[in-house]
Amino acid sequence: MESERIHCLIIGSGPAGYTAAIYAARANMKPVLYQGLQPGGQLTITTEVENYPGYPDGVQGPDMMQDLEKQAKRMGADIRWGLATKVDFSQKPYKVWIDEDHLIEADAVIISTGASAKWLGLESEQRLNGFGVSACAVCDGFFFKGKEVAIVGAGDTAAEEALYLSKLCTNVHMFVRKDHMRASKVMQDRVLATPNIKVYWNTETDEVLGEKRTEGVRIRNILTGEKQEIPISGFFVAIGHQPNSDIFKPWINMDEAGYILTQPGTSKTNMEGIFAAGDVQDKIYRQAITAAGSGCMAALDAERYLSVNNIV
Structure with a gap:
């Protein structure tokens, strides 16, 4: 099995994941982002988005996600197609298997896998x-x-x-x-x-x-x-959402519905060096703009973690 060692792994590609990738790349963390089953997340099945700042005439959801992906790539993020299928967070570096045949060992992990509407x-x-x-x-x-x-x-x-x-x-x-x-x-x-x-x-x-x-x-x-x-x-x-968090359950603290619990005011989970952003940890707002904001927080939290530990 192929294996690869990296500093920062981002799992998921909605507004949270792509924003985290933009910030992490600009901070020279050399992030690798795996897009998951639905590159761009829920916004790719949305038509017009009118409430995201900066688009005075509105924007089609898929177009907006392509813009975010292009921006992340321009900053130097390594955007890849693939699905995280298994993780082992028992020791550092953290292990994440992609499509069951590629092993990533990462110093920091940002989970931005979103939630799926029921x-x-x-x-x-x-x-x-x-x-x-x-x-x-x-x-x-x-x-x-x-x-x-x-x-x-x-x-x-x-x-x-x-x-x-x-x-x-x-x-x-x-x-x-x-x-x-x-x-x-x-x-x-x-x-x-x-x-x-x-x-x-x-x-x-x-x-x-x-x-x-x-x-x-x-x-x-x-x-x-x-x-x-x-x-x-x-x-x-409006019958609920299902956070895409199942593979993290043995390691990461969640509420009864499966939303990842983060320390208030941060993206930090119960495990040092593992962060969560977007709808996988937000069951209240669930908006593109709040997901993007939490993606920024996760990248900044990850940058501080890697810097304090002299990794980057």
Whole structure:
């Protein structure tokens, strides 16, 4: 098996990973970044991004990620295709296997593997993803200003996103699978007190309707089996995210959902020389701009670590 010794390894290639690569390369840490299964992360399945500073006319998600990748390369980062499949953090240098056949030994590791939105599993949901179907109301709600939308979910995030959409959209149809929400009492009360949010209990989504863009949704009452079609322009899925952190579980401290725990105000994990940035450690904001900011923090933290230990 091939092996390679490097100073700084970055795992993952969303805004956090690429920003970490830009800063690490400028600090002469000679970073190597592996892009993972989805180079560019969740933004590559997003259409227009309007809320990232510096793009006055907005930018397509994939184009923005290509810009970040080009910038990281120009600074000297070594960007590679490949997936981290196994790690051994029991001793330094830390070992990371790429595609199970290439061993990297790294003095510092930045984990920026992101989180994946959970989906309902409908063919129509995936086909219309980016064409009215979204997993982020804060990212995409603005495009549905003055229109009718639906949201699926029952937790705090779903409640927050329903309230956010209610300020922009004429009506928000909220589908809840049970006869109660999981959201905190205060969030439930706010949702139920909002005149243009209509909650459908014991309801699941049968199909998102539309050929080239979302035009409606067919729902089914779980108790009666009765189906109903509602005309909508936007369909939001808010049933949670899954952080891509499984391979790190034996070594890195996480919360019950699998989000990596970092020391407040830093990107430091429980292991010296291992840092985490972006959505793999952020379950609250989950925005490109906050991910990029935490990628910068991780690179600066890694630089200090390597410098204090006389490695770079």
